[in-house]
Each structure stands twice: as structure tokens, then as C-alpha cells.
Amino acid sequence: MRVEIPVDFREILQPASFRGIPFKVKAAEVAVGRSVVVHRFPFRRPFGEDLGQDTTEIIVDGFIIGDEYLNGRNKLIKALLQPGAGTLVHPTYGYLDVKLVDKTRLREQFIEQRGMVSFSLKFIEDNDEDELLSQVDTQLAVDAACDAAYASLESDFADNFSIKGMPGWSIESITSEIKAAADAISDLRQRISFNLTGLSSLVLAGEQFKSSLIGLLATPNALATELGSLVRGVVNLFDFSAAQQSVFGESSAVRRPINQLLGFTSYGATRPTIAATTPVRSQQAANQAALFTLLARAAVIEATRASTFEVFSSKDDAVELRDTLYAALEEQILAASDTVYRPLLDVRAAMVQDITDRGADLAILVATTLTASMPAPVLSYRLYRDVVYADELVERNQASAELIHPLFLPASVPLEVRRV
Numbered sequence: 485m486r487v488e489i490p491v492d493f494r495e496i497l498q499p500a501s502f503r504g505i506p507f508k509v510k511a512a513e514v515a516v517g518r519s520v521v522v523h524r525f526p527f528r529r530p531f532g533e534d535l536g537q538d539t540t541e542i543i544v545d546g547f548i549i550g551d552e553y554l555n556g557r558n559k560l561i562k563a564l565l566q567p568g569a570g571t572l573v574h575p576t577y578g579y580l581d582v583k584l585v586d587k588t589r590l591r592e593q594f595i596e597q598r599g600m601v602s603f604s605l606k607f608i609e610d611n612d613e614d615e616l617l618s619q620v621d622t623q624l625a626v627d628a629a630c631d632a633a634y635a636s637l638e639s640d641f642a643d644n645f646s647i648k649g650m651p652g653w654s655i656e657s658i659t660s661e662i663k664a665a666a667d668a669i670s671d672l673r674q675r676i677s678f679n680l681t682g683l684s685s686l687v688l689a690g691e692q693f694k695s696s697l698i699g700l701l702a703t704p705n706a707l708a709t710e711l712g713s714l715v716r717g718v719v720n721l722f723d724f725s726a727a728q729q730s731v732f733g734e735s736s737a738v739r740r741p742i743n744q745l746l747g748f749t750s751y752g753a754t755r756p757t758i759a760a761t762t763p764v765r766s767q768q769a770a771n772q773a774a775l776f777t778l779l780a781r782a783a784v785i786e787a788t789r790a791s792t793f794e795v796f797s798s799k800d801d802a803v804e805l806r807d808t809l810y811a812a813l814e815e816q817i818l819a820a821s822d823t824v825y826r827p828l829l830d831v832r833a834a835m836v837q838d839i840t841d842r843g844a845d846l847a848i849l850v851a852t853t854l855t856a857s858m859p860a861p862v863l864s865y866r867l868y869r870d871v872v873y874a875d876e877l878v879e880r881n882q883a884s885a886e887l888i889h890p891l892f893l894p895a896s897v898p899l900e901v902r903r904v
Contacts, residue, residue, distance in 0.1 A: 503563040503570040507546040515541040525869050542607040549600040557601045564588055569610040582607035622838035623792040629834040630789045633827040634712050637781050640823045642704035644774040658771045669714045676741050715782040719790045745787035746812055752776025784812045788835045802843025809835055847902040859891040
């Protein structure tokens with residue numbers, strides 16, 4: 485509820501009513517705040533966990549007075565007994581969708597043969613169940629934004645790529661460059677953990693792309709679509725469920741697609757440049773630049789899509805990935821044409837919303853250093869009065885702390901732990 489109070493409050497006062505039944509108001513109050521749960525453990529200081537904004541309560545003390553107050557009383561009772569939300573016209577907050585909570589006591593008084601009924605109505609602001617059920621799935625929103633961005637990428641590529649009037653040697657040169665890019669994407673696939681059941685189809689798609697490349701050169705939009713599909717396959721066929729599993733003793737650097745895709749954005753910088761010394765060379769350089777730009781943008785978009793599959797173990801992990809993707813998208817946005825600028829902004833906004841929402845309630849990490857080696861369950865109990873965090877302590881520190889065995893967490897080495 486928001487209202488800007490003018491100098492004279494009488495300017496905004498409105499006749500009060502509920503579900504169209506008018507009444508007078510002698511006092512009103514609003515209870516606002518946040519929902520905080522206080523956790524208490526033996527021999528430790530209590531701490532509060534903020535669960536977000538609490539329910540806003542609106543309490544209105546009203547009355548109906550006059551010789552015909554009974555009609556108003558009966559109508560109000562019928563209004564109060566109706567199910568679901570109703571409209572409350574508050575004297576200062578205006579129109580509010582509310583639900584009645586608690587029973588309402590109506591007190592009748594007879595003063596100098598004049599009747600009056602008074603009451604106190606307690607409402608909460610209504611959060612429609614249908615609206616709650618239809619709230620945006622932030623991961624699906626990222627996926628949709630990534631899909632939508634490809635149309636602008638393809639359009640921008642078509643605006644800059646052309647083989648019209650180009651000599652055969654120039655066409656052969658860009659054909660070789662595109663095939664080299666396809667091979668680089670194939671190499672990218674080999675560096676990550678894949679769902680092998682789909683790998684063969686992706687390899688076949690790459691080979692078919694190279695065999696049909698000559699025909700695609702004349703239709704830049706179709707060429708961009710095929711190139712984008714090759715990059716998208718990196719995420720589509722990655723086995724995220726297997727990547728979440730870890731076995732003690734294995735390297736914690738799981739070959740996930742995000743880092744590989746972000747690294748692929750600099751692919752163009754590794755290729756020979758073309759000097760734009762003649763009109764033909766200028767178009768050849770433009771074609772090459774369009775190719776590298778398309779690949780870089782597709783790689784960043786797919787890295788962002790891959791982030792929706794990430795399961796964060798701490799807020800620090802979520803923030804780190806969010807900032808990394810933000811910077812990668814920012815680099816592409818700053819160099820983007822008008823065609824691509826807005827769709828990339830939408831991808832970035834959806835990503836920030838998704839990772840922020842999913843990381844909001846996660847643990848915050850701090851560093852602690854042991855004075856003597858101890859088993860992970862012992863440290864877990866000392867920190868949290870529970871051994872359930874032992875596996876997490878091992879997994880989080882097995883690489884950085886060069887952990888040899890879960891029964892011997894090393895001393896004199898900073899360990900990452902959940903903040904108590």
C-alpha cells in the first residue's frame with residue numbers, strides 16, 4: 485500500500501466501505517513488518533533468519549449509526565460472510581483487495597433512542613492464489629529470453645554477412661573459416677561431460693552442417709541458425725544430473741559447459757585477421773567479424789542458459805556466477821547493435837533475477853582455520869551442533885585445502901564453512 489500524503493490529509497479522505505457497504509470510521513491502523521524466525525541453540529547466541537516481508541494487516545474501527553442502522557448492519561454481515569477477497573475502501577489508502585481474518589464482533593448501542601452498531605474489522609492484503617501459482621518461473625524465463633535472443637542474432641548476422649559478388653577464393657576462405665569454427669565447437673564438446681546417448685546425433689549434425697555449408701552461404705539467416713544450433717547443443721546434451729554427483733578423491737573441477745562456453749567467446753581473437761585493403765577484402769573481413777560475433781554471443785547466451793541448471797550450495801557461489809555472467813553479457817551488450825542490444829539486456833535481466841532469487845536464502849560462507857586436524861563430522865558438530873554438514877565441509881574444501889581424507893581436515897589452512 486502506497487500513498488503520498490499531501491499537506492492537508494482531508495484532501496484524500498474517502499468514504500469507507502467494504503464490498504460496497506458504506507460505514508463510518510473512527511480509527512484505523514496498519515500492521516507492517518518482516519517475518520523473522522529466531523533460531524536458538526544451546527550455548528550459542530540466538531540469530532534471526534529473515535524470511536521476507538510479513539503479511540500486512542489492516543484494522544478498521546467503524547460504525548453505522550442512524551434510525552435505519554439495522555439495514556446497514558444486515559448488509560454488512562452478509563458482506564462479511566461472503567468467501568474470498570473483497571474491495572475495501574480505506575479512508576486514506578483508498579481501494580484495497582483484502583480478505584477478512586478473525587471473527588468480527590458487532591456491538592449495538594442505543595443512545596437517546598438512536599441506534600448504532602460498532603465493529604472492528606481485521607483484514608490482510610490479498611495475494612490471489614491463482615496469481616501465486618502463475619508467478620514467473622525464473623529459470624524458464626531465462627530459457628525463454630535466451631531463445632528469443634537468437635532471432636536478433638540471426639538478423640544482425642544477415643545484415644553484415646554477404647557473399648554476393650565475392651570471388652571464388654574469398655568464398656572458399658570464409659567457407660574454411662566456418663568449418664574451422666565448427667571443428668572448434670566439436671573440440672569444445674570433447675572437453676565437457678556429455679550425455680553420451682545424444683552425443684552421436686550432435687556429431688552427425690556437425691558433419692551435416694559442413695557438408696551443406698555451400699548452400700547455406702547464400703542464406704545468412706539459415707547459416708546463423710545452423711551455427712547457433714551447434715553451440716546450443718553444448719548445453720542441450722550436457723548431463724547436468726551426473727555433474728551434480730561427486731566422489732571423494734575425484735577432482736572437484738567438473739567439466740561443466742559454463743566455463744568452456746565463456747572461454748569460447750574469445751575464439752575469434754585466436755584466428756588470423758584480414759586487412760580491409762580492398763572492397764573485396766573489406767567484405768571478407770566483415771564476414772569474418774560477423775561469424776566471430778555470432779559465435780561469441782551464442783556462447784554467452786548458452787552459458788547463461790546453462791546457469792539455470794546449476795545447484796548452488798551457498799550464496800557466495802550464486803553471487804560469483806551471477807557476476808561472471810553479468811560481466812560476459814555486459815561485454816557483448818556494449819558492442820551490440822540496436823538489433824541485438826535489447827534482447828541481450830533481457831537475457832541479462834532474466835539471469836540476474838533467477839540467480840538472485842535462487843541464491844537469496846542460501847548459506848553465506850566464511851573462512852575458519854583449525855589449530856589441529858580433526859574429522860569432518862567433529863567440525864560439523866562443533867560449528868552447528870549437528871553432523872549433517874560433514875559431507876558439505878569435505879566437498880567444499882577437498883580441492884582448495886588439498887584434503888586427503890574426510891577424517892583429517894587439515895590445520896593451519898583456511899577452510900570454507902557456512903556462517904553460524
